[in-house]
Amino acid sequence: CNYITSHSGNVISIKNTFSFENTIKRIYTTFYNKNKISETLISKYITDLLTEMITSINEVNPDYGHYKVIENAISYISENINNNLDLNELSSSVSLSPYYFSRLFKKETGLTPHTYIISARINAAKFY
Structure with missing residues (x-):
């Protein structure tokens, strides 16, 4: 952990640290006191922690939503690589205007759609 934070800073930033710390303490106390461990309760605590982290990531990094849009577009391209794909079809698949989609795609991937x-078709052809 120290290596990661010293080289990259915080990996995530938790909005509600009090809640997060309390949940970690509950998990720790359960194991430290060697109480009867309820798998359901521990699962709930872990789910609470993960939910808090995911929510914090979305709030700290608003571009995460853009990343998901581009990820969905890339999945759509992969699934339809043998079809005739155009900008209108791609932008419609992720519910964006063609202009905005094209700019966002270039920003996130470094390539135009x-x-x-x-490039994806060339790479696919190499395997056939």
């Missing part, structure tokens, strides 16, 4: 599709 057209260049990405050509």
